[in-house]
Structure formats: structure tokens, C-alpha cells
Amino acid sequence: MFSLPRKLLSPVIAIVVTLLLSGPVSGESLISEEWETFLKEKVSFGGFLENTSGLSVSHGSRFFNTSNRFIMNRFTVQPEVNVDMTDWAKFFISWRFVKEPRYNAEAKSRERSVTYFPAAPVKPLSNRFYDEDSFKPWEAVLDLRPDDQLKLRFGRQFISWGETDGIRLLDLINPQDLTFSPPAAPNLFNLDETRIPSWGLRAHYTVRPVSNTILEFFALPGSLDEAEQRVDEIVGSNDTGDRKVRYGRWSAHPETRLFVGGTNRFGNLFSDPLRVRLGLGSCVGAGCIVIPSTVRELPDAGDSWKLGARFSHSIGKLNFGLGYIWGYNPQASDMVFKVRSLSCASPVLAACTIAGAAPTVAKLALLNDRTSIFAGQFNYPVGDAFNVPINTTVRGEMAFLPDKPYNISKFPGNFGLKASAHPKYPNGVVEKNTLRYAVGFDRTTLIPFLHPDDPWRAFNLSFQVFQSIIFDHEDGIHPFSTAERIKRFSTTLTFRMGTGYFGDTILPDVFLAYDPEGYWSANPAISYVPPGNEKLRFSLVGTLYGGRNKFKSFGLFDEKDSIFLKMRYQF
Amino acid sequence: MPSATIKYFLSPRWRAHFLVLAWCLLAAAQVTAADADLKAGDTIGPNNWQRIQGMVGENFLSRVKAGHTIQIKPSKVYRPLKEYADATEKYSGKVRLGANGELQGYVAGQPFPKLDLGDAQIGQKLAWNFFWRWLGDDYKTGGAVKGGKIIRSAIEKNGAERRADLVSYFLFPRTRYNLDPKPAIPGYEHIDYMQLRVDSYPRDAAGTTTLEIRYADPNRADDLYIYIPSIRRIRRASTTQRCQTLAPSEFNLDDINSFNGKITDFNYKFLGEKKMLANLSQEHLPFNRKQGDYLPLDEKWEVVDTYVLEVTPKNPDYCYPRKLLHLNKMTFDTHWTLMWDKRGDYWKEQFGMFTPVKLADGREVWSVADVVIVNVQNGRSTIVTATRAYNKGYPATMFSLATLESIMRGGSIE
Numbered sequence: 014m015f016s017l018p019r020k021l022l023s024p025v026i027a028i029v030v031t032l033l034l035s036g037p038v039s040g041e042s043l044i045s046e047e048w049e050t051f052l053k054e055k056v057s058f059g060g061f062l063e064n065t066s067g068l069s070v071s072h073g074s075r076f077f078n079t080s081n082r083f084i085m086n087r088f089t090v091q092p093e094v095n096v097d098m099t100d101w102a103k104f105f106i107s108w109r110f111v112k113e114p115r116y117n118a119e120a121k122s123r124e125r126s127v128t129y130f131p132a133a134p135v136k137p138l139s140n141r142f143y144d145e146d147s148f149k150p151w152e153a154v155l156d157l158r159p160d161d162q163l164k165l166r167f168g169r170q171f172i173s174w175g176e177t178d179g180i181r182l183l184d185l186i187n188p189q190d191l192t193f194s195p196p197a198a199p200n201l202f203n204l205d206e207t208r209i210p211s212w213g214l215r216a217h218y219t220v221r222p223v224s225n226t227i228l229e230f231f232a233l234p235g236s237l238d239e240a241e242q243r244v245d246e247i248v249g250s251n252d253t254g255d256r257k258v259r260y261g262r263w264s265a266h267p268e269t270r271l272f273v274g275g276t277n278r279f280g281n282l283f284s285d286p287l288r289v290r291l292g293l294g295s296c297v298g299a300g301c302i303v304i305p306s307t308v309r310e311l312p313d314a315g316d317s318w319k320l321g322a323r324f325s326h327s328i329g330k331l332n333f334g335l336g337y338i339w340g341y342n343p344q345a346s347d348m349v350f351k352v353r354s355l356s357c358a359s360p361v362l363a364a365c366t367i368a369g370a371a372p373t374v375a376k377l378a379l380l381n382d383r384t385s386i387f388a389g390q391f392n393y394p395v396g397d398a399f400n401v402p403i404n405t406t407v408r409g410e411m412a413f414l415p416d417k418p419y420n421i422s423k424f425p426g427n428f429g430l431k432a433s434a435h436p437k438y439p440n441g442v443v444e445k446n447t448l449r450y451a452v453g454f455d456r457t458t459l460i461p462f463l464h465p466d467d468p469w470r471a472f473n474l475s476f477q478v479f480q481s482i483i484f485d486h487e488d489g490i491h492p493f494s495t496a497e498r499i500k501r502f503s504t505t506l507t508f509r510m511g512t513g514y515f516g517d518t519i520l521p522d523v524f525l526a527y528d529p530e531g532y533w534s535a536n537p538a539i540s541y542v543p544p545g546n547e548k549l550r551f552s553l554v555g556t557l558y559g560g561r562n563k564f565k566s567f568g569l570f571d572e573k574d575s576i577f578l579k580m581r582y583q584f
Numbered sequence: 585m586p587s588a589t590i591k592y593f594l595s596p597r598w599r600a601h602f603l604v605l606a607w608c609l610l611a612a613a614q615v616t617a618a619d620a621d622l623k624a625g626d627t628i629g630p631n632n633w634q635r636i637q638g639m640v641g642e643n644f645l646s647r648v649k650a651g652h653t654i655q656i657k658p659s660k661v662y663r664p665l666k667e668y669a670d671a672t673e674k675y676s677g678k679v680r681l682g683a684n685g686e687l688q689g690y691v692a693g694q695p696f697p698k699l700d701l702g703d704a705q706i707g708q709k710l711a712w713n714f715f716w717r718w719l720g721d722d723y724k725t726g727g728a729v730k731g732g733k734i735i736r737s738a739i740e741k742n743g744a745e746r747r748a749d750l751v752s753y754f755l756f757p758r759t760r761y762n763l764d765p766k767p768a769i770p771g772y773e774h775i776d777y778m779q780l781r782v783d784s785y786p787r788d789a790a791g792t793t794t795l796e797i798r799y800a801d802p803n804r805a806d807d808l809y810i811y812i813p814s815i816r817r818i819r820r821a822s823t824t825q826r827c828q829t830l831a832p833s834e835f836n837l838d839d840i841n842s843f844n845g846k847i848t849d850f851n852y853k854f855l856g857e858k859k860m861l862a863n864l865s866q867e868h869l870p871f872n873r874k875q876g877d878y879l880p881l882d883e884k885w886e887v888v889d890t891y892v893l894e895v896t897p898k899n900p901d902y903c904y905p906r907k908l909l910h911l912n913k914m915t916f917d918t919h920w921t922l923m924w925d926k927r928g929d930y931w932k933e934q935f936g937m938f939t940p941v942k943l944a945d946g947r948e949v950w951s952v953a954d955v956v957i958v959n960v961q962n963g964r965s966t967i968v969t970a971t972r973a974y975n976k977g978y979p980a981t982m983f984s985l986a987t988l989e990s991i992m993r994g995g996s997i998e
Contacts, residue, residue, distance in 0.1 A: 394807075517831035
């Protein structure tokens, strides 16, 4: 008997239910009049159906590129239901179903580039790696308003703080799924499409509405989320100790593959040979340059409580907020791992300690699963300054992370390596106060010569400066996965410009990012909305990256340049 | 002829004065072109379009010349609410105009009920009467439309249409006539109005919400906050660029409610009284029309008495160097709004129809119903069906950033 595969069944049922629910009521109704009235007046349906196809246009080293010319063919269905139960209670629920077909080329590429000890067939990336086919609600929130001043929201939800666009700074309450979406590309998948909702409570208490004096509190018990480990893992590492390949199309390949000419020229950050740890004397021979496999103890995203509170207020034209976040911070670039233990991949210890025939296995644990962040943000519209019309909104946000942990190594490393264990910090971890801030400038500008069809259709311009400052900086601080030093000051500049032509049927938009250390990204897009159908939208999007170093900043994606066609139908 | 006089006639000053004089003459001619002999039951079409020349916009007239016919019906008259009239009587005696045209001593009601049409400041006074016309203590635009939402159709020159649904909530915190506290919500005396606008269709726009605050201080620009669902954040926007097209519609920020500019940013000139065609009791909501065309098909029109007010900007870079409002003498709502561009070419034409709506106590008041704006230069037009539900008792807390932070796609905020 024919039967649908179980995994296919859920999306199919969801689509059918959605179509049934969104269809017009006609003929003799199957439900009672009261229910029909309720559904008509209190319930609204919406959502979208989307296909995103991507083509890789770069052709670099197979260790870095996307391994597959046909990089993405992502089908998404997202039904959404609003229920306005009463004046003081509302309910919203949505589901997200995603299906991507099998990418043989990508799987094969992984097989070629990932090695195990002892030698074994490499497990390819799961064919369902990008799929989402659970009936678990994507968002499900119950909004309650016990009185005019208090708003409560329970359920699986998004909480976004901050003022920035394209790049997150304070917007790190929800984890972000970067396995399917490239970074710094808001024109391809905006932040709302890549955040992962979390179960919890959010409360707003409006103390004084006229001055927007608001107290906000949220509590997310991460244990309810059960998010997969893939969250935020865009940066690969030699995390192959458990023989699973869990890095998607945007991940850099593990540095184990950069074993060149008998030595690891690039990384080997945890190449503290077991022999030394075991007190077997100084390292000699090939055993000193083995590349450890690593096993990371990564908690599920949000697998801990996260709490936060914020106070917002307006004084004159200035609106600002001050807040505090405590809990797991799932940003990929903030993850710091500590060496918990070392062992040998081979049951014969000598293979690691003497001969170098087998790699050391370093068991690493996430260190910063509890983070304190002092948050601040403001916005202020500037009209004229010294009689010069500025007409720009200035906005900013700030995050102060006290004693933020970083991985640290000795540069250059022993044995001709780029980096190796730091003698002062044998666990490879150091704590530093860190300040991150962003300042943005937004304005709408008329550029009549670029808009002959409608000189009064404005261009939306946005310029942002992001900077991170590590106080009491020490040389050797680096991200967990690469041997690239983080300087005291890290800066990124972004610029965005968008407008609409011919009655907003043609909508160009470009997002540019630049790292003064020599990296850049460009995310141009042009969308077409048919003048006779507001439900359809077609977008051609590019994601381009460049940089002098493939292990840092936007250079990580240097050979992953791609173009995409997005087709969306809203219902 | 004295040489000074000859020099004057040769100078650029003379040319400027001549142009102003010619403009005034033309405007006066336009004002007096109305045909007051129209009677209920008359039909106007391509054979007798001259009878309504000057009583409708030029573009609308051209459609009548080209074959569109309209019928005339008896005029409907709305009277101000008693509470509004009482407030006018109570407070208007203390209202004055400041040196820059700002309103001083205003509390509530119509600022200038006794108009002397020969007054040098009559234009400015009409503008303030328009701004402070009765609009309820609060209202929901779209609240009296079936479905409870504004329906907006953007029509291309070739007839292609795109629809959008939205709602808009207004609160007038310092001019309250029916709802407590009266006449102002404590702490809000410095705010003329607050508007909350929520898009609900199509889906990608759904949840986009703007909070706009108009301050009484003539020197303080509006505040505008926008909640953007694609990033789920509130962004602050500059409100000084008020001319930008709110695409895909043909409206800009100052075209909302015919004229939404800050009163003190403009100069006003009273051009005279005039009879215009309007529709104060729209038969169908939205009116019947052909797909792809803005013309109302089976609506009847009536003759109304209006004041013609010319609005010119103090800022020379403003998009409309000239805008004409035709204000209903009784309600001070606008029926026709005509706009010209910087070259002096006719640019946009806007007309609004009205319909009776009921307050909670059963009393009949009026509301704008369908509004049409036509860009005669690019052929695009926009229709909004925007009937209001008044005095809903919206709390001031609804008009705060906490509301924007809790918006859901397609969800209600009431």
C-alpha cells in the first residue's frame, strides 16, 4: 500500500489544513453559526509560501567554497493564525515547514575533506539537515492585558532589543540559525527569518505613556527549547571527534584539512600534545604536530535560563533604554571553549604520544554559557544643526560585557605553528571587560536625477558604525575556531540604500559592510512586485564577500559568493 | 513717465508682481466659476459638463467631458455636535493668533467661529478652523468599514491594482468633548494628536506600525516611530521630509486627511467662497467602480458651500508651492484638494466623500468615507475607504512604544 514517508506527512497535512482554513466559506457550513461568526470576526489567517534557489558563483578551493553550484533550493510554508479572543486576550500561532532537497555534491565534498581516525567512512551531511517539519509551533504566544498599563506575553516568541540593522549587537536574546542563511545579508533572509523563537514570558509595564516610560522584563527557561546544536555554527572547527558532520553550506571547513606538508600551517590551537600533558617529557618528532580532533560540549541553544530587564524613557526628543541580560549568549563569535580533557584517538596511547600516528582528542566545553550584558540604546532625530538641515535620526546601542571570556593562544606557536597553547593561560581562556557599541544614522533623501519616474520617491539611507573594544587587551586573543588574533579595536561599517521605482513595483536595495582590516561584503537585491498582484514578490539577491584572509571576518565567506532567486506568495 | 516708473516696469520686480497679480486674477476667476443653478435630479455628462466647471477638479471634469455622467442629489447638512459647539462658545473668545500664525489661548472647539472674510488674517484663521474641526475625541479610521480596516487600492495608469489593508487610530488628548477626562488628558496638554497606524495586508507588510505624535509647539517637529516586523524593532524616522511619496500610493505625509502639514509651516490666503460638488452621504461603501479605475460609478453628488483656501509653504523646497483646499463651511472638512508642482503644472487632485456614522449614544455625525487622489502627471491614482468609528475610548497607553513592541503580524492592537 502506498504510504507517505512520515517526514513528508506533516508538511502535507499542514499545507492542506492551511489551504482549507484560508479558503472562502461557501455553501452549507459544516460548523455551527456561532463558530462561523467567531472564525469570521475573531480569527484571521495569513502566511507565505516561498521558494529560494541559490547558485554559487565563486569557484575557489573546495575547502572553502560551497561545494555545490546549486547551493540552495529551499521551500518554506509558514501559516499564521491570529485569534482576537477578547479586548484583553489575543493569541497568535504560526508554523514553519521547510524542505530542501538532497545536495549530493555537498555531501561528497565533505567526504573528501573530512578525515577520521581511525579511518572510517565519513558521514555525509544529513539530507534533512536544513529541513524543518515539526508540528511544534514556530511562534505561539498568548497576549494578555490585565489593565491598560500591563502587557504580558507567554509562549514561544521573539524578543528583539537594539537599534541596529543587518548585524546583531544587542539582538541576541533569541538564538539565530545561520546554517541556511549567510551572514550580513539582510536582503536575502532578514533577521526575523533567521532568529529562533524561545519559550518564555515577556512583560511590559507602561509607567507613564506620554514619555514612553516603560519597564520590561523577560524570562526564558531555555530547557523548553530543545533547539538543535547547529545554532549559530557558521565557523567550522576540527570538531569531528564524534564523527558527525554538522556544518552547513556557510561553514568554513575544519582546519584539520589544512594539514599541509606535514604541518598545520594555520591553526592547531589545541595542539597541546598529550605527551606533554601526561608529563612524558618534551615533545619530539611528529607527535608534536598532530592536529587534535575535538569534541565540543555545546549546550542546546537556550539550554539555560535567560533573564533580562529594561527601562525605557523619553526626554524631549531623546528616547533611550537601559537594560541587563543574564544567561546563555548563543552568538557564534562569542562562544569560548575550554579544554576539559585530552585523550588519544587511538586505543594505543603511543600512537599519539610518540609516533604522531593518531590525533589527540581534545574535549572542549563551552565556557560562557552564562553571560552578563549591560545594555543601552538611544535614538534622537536631528533636524537642523547650525541652520544646516541634517534631517537625520541618530541611533545607538551599547553592550558592556564584564569579564567576557576569550580564547587565547601564543602567537607564533611552537614547532613552527601559527599558534599553540599559551604558557600563561594553559586552559586557553582569558577574561576581559569588553564594550561593544553601534551608532547609526538614518535619513530619507530625495535624489531626483536617480528617480526620473518620481522625484519625490525618497531613498532610504542608513549608515552604521560597529566597534568592539577589549579593555586590558592581550596579544593572542582569538576566536575559538581560528588562529586569527582579535585586536583591541574591531570595527565594521555598514551602509544601506533602498528605494522603489514605478510605484514601488521595482525595489532595489543594497547592504554593504566593510571591515577596515580588509574585509567586505555586499548584499544587493532587486525585487519585483507585479503591479496587479500584491501577493507576489520576486527577488534577485546577491551575497558577495571578500577579504585578504579566509579565516577572519567576511573573509570566511570569500569563496562562497552566490546569487539567489526568491519567489514568495503571501496568503 | 518718470524714470523710476519706467525702471520699475523693466525690472524683475515688475515681472514678479505681474505674475502674482495674474495668478490672483486667475484664482478669483476660478473661484467665481461655479454654477449655483444645479438642482437635485440633474444629470451632468459630456453634453453639459460646463455646468460643473470649476466645481470639481480639472481631471475629474475631463472624465465627465469624455463620457462619465453624474447625478445631482439634495444637499445634506451636518451640524456640529453640541459638546463641540459648547466648547467653541466657552473657549473661542480667548483664542488669538501669534506673530508667526501660531494659536494662542486655545483650549477646545472651533478656534475662530466668527469669521470676518475681510480680515487680513482670515486665511490663517480658516487653517486653524480646519485643523481643529470636530474629529471626535478619538477615532479609528476604517473602524466603520466592513471588516474594520482601511482598504487602500493603488491603481496604475494601465489599470493594474494592488490592495493594502490597514487601520489607523487617532487620539486627540487635549481636545476632548465626550470622553473623560475633559477637556484634556492630564500630562498631554502639549500634544495635538497621536496616531497609530497598523498595516495588516499583504502579509509582509502586516504588523508594520507607526506611532506619530504632533506637538502643539510650533517649533517642534513631529515624532515618528516605526515598528518594522522584518527586524522586529522600532526605528525612529525623521519627519521633516514630508513630501516623499508614500509609495505605492500617491499620497505623501501631508496629503493625509487632505492637508496634514504643520499649520505654522505654511502661509494661507483666503481666495473666496465657492460652491463645489461633493458627496456627504456616500451610497455604497466602498463606492462601485470599474476595476482599474477610480471613478465612482453610481454615486450622486450635491452642491456644498466652501471656503477656498490657498496654502503656500514657507519652505521654498516644499513639494507643493500651491495647494487649494475647499473647506466645507459647516464642518471645515475638505471636499476637493488641488495641488500644483514647482513648474506651476497641475499635479494632483484629491476628493473625499463623506458618510453619516453613529456615535455610541445614537447621534449622527459625519465621517470621511472614500478618498481618491489622482496624480494627473503619471496617471496613477489611489483610493482609500476610510470610514471612521469615533469616540472608542482608546487609552493613552495604547499610543506608546510598548504597543509597538507587542505587535503581531496581522494582529489587532485594540
